[in-house]
Amino acid sequence: MSHTTIPLPGAADHPSVPPSAIVSLRGVSKVYGSEETRVVALDDVDVDFLQGRFTAIMGPSGSGKSTMLHVLAGLDTASSGRVEIEGTDLVGLSDDELTRLRRDRIGFVFQSFNLVPTLDARANILLPLKLAGRHPDQSWFEEVVATLGLQDRLSHRPSELSGGQQQRVAVARALVMRPAVIVADEPTGNLDSEASREVLALLRDAVDHLGQSVIMVTHDAASAAAADRTLVMRDGRIQADLDHPSVEALGTVGL
Template sequence: MSTAKTASDTGPDQADQIAARARGLTKAYGSGETTVLALDSVDVDIIRGRFTAVMGPSGSGKSTLMHCLAGLDAVSAGQVWLGSTEITGLRDKELTRLRRDRIGFMFQAFNLLPTLTAAENITLPMDIAGRKPDAEWLERVIETLGLRDRLRHRPAQLSGGQQQRVACARALASRPELIFADEPTGNLDSRAGLEVLGFLREAVDELAQTVVMVTHDPGAAAHSDLVLFLGDGRIVDEMPDPTAEAVLERLKRFDTIRLPDAPRRTQAHETPES
């Protein structure tokens, strides 16, 4: 069983420190001889108010882990909680409402609507839900992300970095319990990527948000408080206070260090998620 637990190990009185957690989380694709085990009985706690990065080789299960924690993908076995709410077994309607109200998402593709202004894209999820944004909080997010003079622009009038900042503001606007970012700098040049990572760091430090980011970039991971390393669908290591150099060195060891009882995954390249 793979494990990355911290606050919950100290007792139930600190359960409010956990933004999300999984126990025995297993995800399999296919059946019979073609089964691919993307996640293999993972135990993990995501600490509230921290920036956690998830890394690993292609096919290690990192995006699958994020999707299962976010309720975007159904689990094959095990349990997942957002705060004190168990999301495994929720009906689709309940799960949709939970994701809308309590989780923010950032993706490599910015997913902005081209016909809407930046301001309209930022508040779109709340508009769909029929909720008014907290004006004071929204102003703080806009100022933190430096979007004041871009609010009336449509996506085509924005640079890639500016578009991702709008996507970041949209993820933050409803003040979610947890923000999931899947390769958020993947389509950006190095300068714009650093800006977005800086904004995510500020969201944690200045706005008390909780961020989980899947990335393949050691430099990006160095902005986090903790890196979880996945291999063969298991958490094989973790690194607090990472540096880009230390992360890169750890990634180099994946070819030489494997769990002795790790299942053979001959069709890992067919796994839908990385």
């Protein structure tokens, strides 16, 4: 599916998108309310998310980190600016086109696993393909299942799986579509420390061994330290852009 990129007023004031960027934001602002109730959640943000990288987004409550994730994933619309996924500008897409893009090119991993309780693990993993009317690539399915260690759990329903196993199924479901990018919104928020480490390892494996691109919002410095890069948000802007930061380094940026 291809779309014509629609130029926006002022777009020429911002640098062009580099070819290795899987997701790009140019001059993106998001404003809620007006006058006395006006809140600027994102303030003229320029950022590229590179292919094959694991990027974490951190920041205090109200910093704009979740808003940025929702805007770049097409779950919310920017008030101004340009948002591109694989060179496709989300501005100007119809609701149907945006739905298809989210379904086909974005994998979602949330705090709640959102598994269908009446379906076994195999059916849950394949559900996005079924909804899209597409046949699974069996070799890719088997590679994902093997990488996530789910071979002997495919016939189990969610109630028969541990929390960590359910999250593995959720990650596999996000991967099976071969998305351009996986977005993870606080994926360890409801898990204990051991299960959190497991989920971070799964996302790390998706990048290192399956060639995926991952963008994760987290409030936890230890989780962010598992990423290749961490963006620290404050007041709707990127305050720091850190390459392979340590937990200690993240503790010095004023979260």
